[in-house]
Amino acid sequence: MYALSLLLLGDSQTVYWNIGCGTDLKPTCILYPKTVEEVSHIVKLLNQNNETFAVKSGGHSPNKRFASIDGGPLIALQEMTQLNYDNATQTIAVGPGNRWQHVVQATGKYGRSVVSGRLGHVGVPGLLLGGGLSFLSAERGWASTHVVEYQLVLPNGTITTASRTHNPDLHRALQSGGGQFGIVTRFTLNTFEQGPVWGGVRFYNGDKTPQLLAAVRDFTEYYPDPRAGLILTAETTLYGYADLWVMFYFWNGASPPAHVFENFTKLPPMIDTVKTQSYTDLVYANNAFVLNGSYYSIATETLPLPDAKNGVEVMTAVHNHWKNTSAQVSDKIFGSVASVAYQPMPKLISQQTKKYGGNVMDMGEDGHRIILEYDYSYINGFAENERIGDKANRELYSGVRSIIQKFMNDGKLPNISTPLFMNDAYHAQDFWGRFKERDFMKSVKAKIDPGDFFGKRTHGWKL
Numbered sequence: 390m391y392a393l394s395l396l397l398l399g400d401s402q403t404v405y406w407n408i409g410c411g412t413d414l415k416p417t418c419i420l421y422p423k424t425v426e427e428v429s430h431i432v433k434l435l436n437q438n439n440e441t442f443a444v445k446s447g448g449h450s451p452n453k454r455f456a457s458i459d460g461g462p463l464i465a466l467q468e469m470t471q472l473n474y475d476n477a478t479q480t481i482a483v484g485p486g487n488r489w490q491h492v493v494q495a496t497g498k499y500g501r502s503v504v505s506g507r508l509g510h511v512g513v514p515g516l517l518l519g520g521g522l523s524f525l526s527a528e529r530g531w532a533s534t535h536v537v538e539y540q541l542v543l544p545n546g547t548i549t550t551a552s553r554t555h556n557p558d559l560h561r562a563l564q565s566g567g568g569q570f571g572i573v574t575r576f577t578l579n580t581f582e583q584g585p586v587w588g589g590v591r592f593y594n595g596d597k598t599p600q601l602l603a604a605v606r607d608f609t610e611y612y613p614d615p616r617a618g619l620i621l622t623a624e625t626t627l628y629g630y631a632d633l634w635v636m637f638y639f640w641n642g643a644s645p646p647a648h649v650f651e652n653f654t655k656l657p658p659m660i661d662t663v664k665t666q667s668y669t670d671l672v673y674a675n676n677a678f679v680l681n682g683s684y685y686s687i688a689t690e691t692l693p694l695p696d697a698k699n700g701v702e703v704m705t706a707v708h709n710h711w712k713n714t715s716a717q718v719s720d721k722i723f724g725s726v727a728s729v730a731y732q733p734m735p736k737l738i739s740q741q742t743k744k745y746g747g748n749v750m751d752m753g754e755d756g757h758r759i760i761l762e763y764d765y766s767y768i769n770g771f772a773e774n775e776r777i778g779d780k781a782n783r784e785l786y787s788g789v790r791s792i793i794q795k796f797m798n799d800g801k802l803p804n805i806s807t808p809l810f811m812n813d814a815y816h817a818q819d820f821w822g823r824f825k826e827r828d829f830m831k832s833v834k835a836k837i838d839p840g841d842f843f844g845k846r847t848h849g850w851k852l
């Protein structure tokens with residue numbers, strides 16, 4: 390009855406950002422559904438057995454067993470590549486097999502864009518189910534705020550939809566629900582008029598650390614223009630001898646006024662790719678930083694923004710903790726790369742999110758924050774290397790949390806909530822424990838998944 394594709398291990402295994410998800414774990418089979426009915430059929434079959442399974446879209450989650458599985462079926466959604474732009478509603482219906490590069494290319498043909506991922510190769514579903522941070526977030530809020538409708542398969546196999554008017558609680562829960570509520574088979578997204586943008590990357594030498602840390606703090610506090618976005622990353626490798634910064638610039642227009650990025654642009658870059666280009670080209674160009682073929686381990690922490698008086702002390706302590714912890718990895722794993730990303734999370738993102746209808750993962754307007762993302766990568770997947778990378782990651786996030794707590798106790802950091810950002814979190818981090826709307830999420834879960842099908846049968850953060 391169902392022309393379901395079923396392969397015994399196929400190409401889906403080779404397409405993981407963390408190649409360890411594919412090389413170290415072996416599913417018993419990989420299912421490639423093409424329609425929502427096929428996904429529903431699979432879920433109904435899974436209800437008749439006890440197998441642990443995984444759902445995979447873009448494969449960018451580096452956490453093993455989230456979108457990968459050892460000894461159970463893998464549901465790979467890569468064949469569901471629907472992309473239908475509706476001119477009347479100016480929305481686009483996106484199948485879960487798409488990556489952001491496909492979506493911005495499709496909308497770009499109409500002179501429009503979506504609040505998308507910043508690097509094109511990242512999968513649409515995982516990013517949206519974790520809220521989604523975009524270069525356009527200061528203008529339009531969290532990416533998932535712009536999901537008009539989800540089509541999904543519920544734990545019992547029922548096909549349904551959720552929007553702000555139909556199943557509104559489920560719609561809200563899906564804005565940052567991960568894979569805990571169902572398998573999403575279509576996202577209908579708002580689109581916006583889109584002209585040329587200014588952006589690209591600039592590399593800076595490691596000796597610019599004090600100026601760059603000060604600049605990212607100031608930028609987050611004064612946020613000079615909602616059309617601006619940035620990611621500031623530091624990278625260290627080769628036993629700490631290669632030490633540099635890579636800054637991703639974005640401004641939604643042909644050329645930003647000089648004051649917007651002034652604190653950064655006054656520093657001389659070593660390499661500069663920043664230019665005026667189409668939004669689609671920028672999102673594609675950033676793929677140069679999706680370095681495939683490595684093993685990865687990531688983690689996150691949320692830093693309340695220090696004021697100007699305490700900025701140098703706090704930012705330096707946080708950065709040095711990363712450098713010192715990363716030295717262990719550099720010393721022990723040849724060719725490993727450690728990186729940290731400073732991602733501004735000004736109140737403005739919260740305000741814009743509200744303007745567009747709100748989001749369950751809203752971090753709040755009580756203060757500015759910086760989302761820290763840490764990652765370690767290495768090309769040799771020895772178990773010992775994985776152990777070293779994971780140990781360092783745990784020390785990184787728990788250590789920085791202690792540093793933040795101490796500065797809060799000393800009155801040097803505002804005592805505001807520090808929820809974790811799902812899309813950058815390590816599997817052992819207490820994502821739900823720090824989620825403001827956890828009780829709401831649990832209440833929705835109790836209604837649609839009383840037996841906790843997805844909690845018990847898949848990995849991922851369990852509510």
Ligand SMILES: Cc1cc2nc3c(=O)[nH]c(=O)nc-3n(C[C@H](O)[C@H](O)[C@H](O)COP(=O)(O)OP(=O)(O)OC[C@H]3O[C@@H](n4cnc5c(N)ncnc54)[C@H](O)[C@@H]3O)c2cc1C
Nearest residue numbers: 446447448449450456507512514515516521522568572573
């Ligand atoms: C290079 C890189 C750049 C990134 N840039 C950004 C960025 O700009 N902004 C941002 O917010 N995040 C970013 N991320 C983080 C990224 O959003 C997450 O890793 C996200 O999970 C990736 O989505 P995916 O579809 O590729 O995920 P997958 O690895 O396929 O899945 C991730 C999780 O979602 C579940 N899942 C997947 N599809 C479905 C579905 N259809 N229904 C239900 N559950 C599902 C999986 O089971 C798994 O638990 C980036 C990550 C990388 C590696």
